[in-house]
Amino acid sequence: MKKWFALMLCCCLLLSALSAFADVAGDIAAGEAMSHDELVEKAKAETGTFIVYGNTSRIETAAAAFSELYGIDFLSTNVKDQEIYTKLRNESGAEAADMVMIQDGAQLTDAIAEGLVMNFLPASVKGEVAEADQNPLVHQFINKLFIYNNLGDDAPAIKNVWELTDPAFKGRVIFKNPESEKVNMNFLVMLTSDKWSEKLAEAYKNWKGEDIDLGEYQNAGYKWIAEFLANCTFGKSDTTIAEEVSQETAAGKIGLFVLSKLRSSSVLTDNLTVAQYDATANGYAVEPFSGFMYPMYTMVNVKATRPYTAMLFIEYLMTQEGFEPWGKSIGAYSPIASIKVNEGDLTIDVWKDTLVVEDSAYILDAGVDVEDFILACLQ
Numbered sequence: 342m343k344k345w346f347a348l349m350l351c352c353c354l355l356l357s358a359l360s361a362f363a364d365v366a367g368d369i370a371a372g373e374a375m376s377h378d379e380l381v382e383k384a385k386a387e388t389g390t391f392i393v394y395g396n397t398s399r400i401e402t403a404a405a406a407f408s409e410l411y412g413i414d415f416l417s418t419n420v421k422d423q424e425i426y427t428k429l430r431n432e433s434g435a436e437a438a439d440m441v442m443i444q445d446g447a448q449l450t451d452a453i454a455e456g457l458v459m460n461f462l463p464a465s466v467k468g469e470v471a472e473a474d475q476n477p478l479v480h481q482f483i484n485k486l487f488i489y490n491n492l493g494d495d496a497p498a499i500k501n502v503w504e505l506t507d508p509a510f511k512g513r514v515i516f517k518n519p520e521s522e523k524v525n526m527n528f529l530v531m532l533t534s535d536k537w538s539e540k541l542a543e544a545y546k547n548w549k550g551e552d553i554d555l556g557e558y559q560n561a562g563y564k565w566i567a568e569f570l571a572n573c574t575f576g577k578s579d580t581t582i583a584e585e586v587s588q589e590t591a592a593g594k595i596g597l598f599v600l601s602k603l604r605s606s607s608v609l610t611d612n613l614t615v616a617q618y619d620a621t622a623n624g625y626a627v628e629p630f631s632g633f634m635y636p637m638y639t640m641v642n643v644k645a646t647r648p649y650t651a652m653l654f655i656e657y658l659m660t661q662e663g664f665e666p667w668g669k670s671i672g673a674y675s676p677i678a679s680i681k682v683n684e685g686d687l688t689i690d691v692w693k694d695t696l697v698v699e700d701s702a703y704i705l706d707a708g709v710d711v712e713d714f715i716l717a718c719l720q
């Protein structure tokens with residue numbers, strides 16, 4: 342009897358989930374054909390508190406401005422990625438988020454396949470965003486860069502990432518542990534792809550003047566990862582890494598962290614040099630990359646109780662005004678060309694040419710095996 346009851350309960354939950362998916366899918370299909378004014382009308386007809394989750398603190402600023410503009414009550418929460426994915430699976434009804442802003446394309450691909458979230462592409466931005474960034478919809482690209490302390494006679498103005506594997510850099514490289522930072526793990530996984538392992542092999546030859554000897558390693562990406570991590574110390578967060586590298590006592594140190602942390606008043610920016618800025622100003626390239634770039638996505642929860650409000654908010658986030666909480670400082674780049682970067686920064690096209698860009702398909706295909714290798718390197 343208990344087994345029968347459990348089976349019936351599972352069936353009811355499944356039917357409920359399928360019904361929610363079908364309802365939101367229909368709403369999104371309708372919403373993508375609507376004008377801005379039609380979306381506003383549908384959103385204002387919805388009731389209840391509009392709930393947003395985002396893994397960026399500035400989501401709350403954007404939600405507050407949206408709320409003031411349209412008179413819609415909201416609850417916005419800055420939540421870590423993994424917790425957002427957990428909440429998407431476990432929360433329902435009035436407690437469930439309507440919309441999420443989230444990173445880690447590999448996990449997001451799984452969440453889409455599970456039927457947890459759906460993509461919404463506003464009609465107003467369809468022609469403004471490159472097709473590759475439309476589904477899932479990229480709200481912004483974020484870069485993590487090699488940034489070094491420029492004090493003293495031993496400033497690590499690197500021109501080749503293999504320099505960071507030299508024993509002379511032991512303890513001088515600061516990075517957030519990829520075991521606790523998924524985008525950092527994804528970056529390292531990307532380096533084992535054919536594209537990046539080949540670039541690393543070429544960069545090694547340019548550095549050493551001889552072909553790379555892989556020894557026990559499968560390709561140059563694996564070798565660089567192992568030797569790079571062996572030289573790293575691990576910071577608690579990108580903010581604390583930026584603060585540490587900027588101190589007068591940190592001469593000779595280099596970090597790999599989010600560029601936008603340079604906006605923080607606790608970071609002594611005069612003591613820091615962005616490797617790519619230096620390379621661009623002096624006409625050379627950091628071989629074969631000067632950091633990495635990953636997207637931040639906007640998605641509608643299939644359990645949304647205010648799906649049209651979620652769609653209106655996504656449309657708002659893709660405007661100049663909606664992007665302002667991120668766009669007012671360096672380190673966040675809209676996929677919409679008309680939303681310009683800050684004065685003195687490099688364009689998104691330059692960054693894409695000089696950084697390792699996250700590829701969720703490769704990460705999903707190779708991730709488990711490469712992650713096991715990386716975790717072994719961290720032991």
